[in-house]
């Protein structure tokens with residue numbers, strides 16, 4: 001069996017002086033590390049403050065000096081302290097992970113749910129909502145103790161609280177939908193398109209019906225020419241910094257084959273695009289579908305050969321026997337207008353008829369850097385329409401296993 005093709009290590013050799021300079025600048029992020037440890041000390045202060053307050057409360061209760069209002073106020077104060085401590089840990093862990101270095105909590109039992117998809121936007125929103133929580137506790141304290149609070153303080157407390165709420169809402173609005181929009185822009189544009197079309201296409205079950213004369217799953221796997229057999233089950237979903245697990249789980253059910261949709265994996269080298277594409281291919285083979293895998297360069301050569309022999313139409317028709325074609329590594333080499341035209345023919349021929357899985361280190365929006373000529377945008381349009389775009393972001397998995405990485 002052939003091994004996975006190695007990605008040219010261009011991105012990792014910091015040879016040019018500009019790159020070295022950039023790396024040096026990037027290394028200065030470690031200057032921030034002590035700041036986070038300073039915040040840890042501040043957290044210690046809050047722990048001290050908490051027990052101090054708690055002790056006072058207990059003493060008052062034991063000596064019978066505690067009124068109901070006092071107890072409520074004291075408890076609110078404790079809640080306040082805990083919330084500020086939560087805010088601190090969020091800044092410490094989230095900030096360190098985002099701006100200094102990855103902590104590598106993947107798989108840790110106590111890994112906070114938000115940490116896996118934390119970025120500075122998420123962090124800002126989390127902080128803003130934490131501040132709203134804290135200010136509402138403060139406001140509640142004022143209202144509980146309303147007789148000892150001046151109208152002036154009450155009024156401004158309320159106004160400031162509203163300001164926090166409004167700014168948190170604005171932040172959430174700006175980071176949430178906009179980030180999602182940026183990621184899914186190509187997909188969404190096409191969904192809008194899709195809505196106008198009647199969605200009453202014939203539904204073919206994802207599981208192909210097996211007949212006696214059909215090849216076995218093993219034969220299909222061999223015929224698919226995967227570079228290595230990668231399974232979806234072996235993909236560590238915790239490794240990428242960001243990755244749409246839900247979409248991937250849905251794709252794993254192979255419904256996209258039945259609906260003749262395409263799948264596009266986009267992400268930097270080594271993040272597992274080929275792995276996921278092969279994983280889906282293997283699953284398709286096991287479900288009884290015929291699959292064919294090749295790199296974009298190999299597909300280009302195959303189609304060019306057919307064209308030169310004057311049998312491109314026959315070749316495209318023959319490929320219809322495979323409900324799934326995988327085109328790996330689109331973008332590693334730019335294509336001339338003739339080759340682009342060939343890809344356009346392939347994509348157009350399979351449009352709404354059969355599926356393609358494409359992997360690329362460039363998002364669809366930047367494919368004009370790969371494909372030249374007049375048919376480029378038409379091809380990207382056809383491919384993207386009815387396509388699930390899965391963006392993977394993070395560090396190369398190969399670099400993680402530094403010693404055995406190059407053996408890959």
Ligand code: ADP
Nearest residue numbers: 234235236239269270271272273274275397398
């Ligand atoms: P890409 O297509 O982005 O270049 P590959 O799919 O070739 O990346 O991944 C490189 C190697 O790392 C492969 O051996 C792959 O199985 C492995 N790999 C990458 N990401 C993961 C992951 N999240 N979990 C397990 N293995 C991974």
Ligand code: MG
Nearest residue numbers: 273274329359
């Ligand atoms: Mg690859």
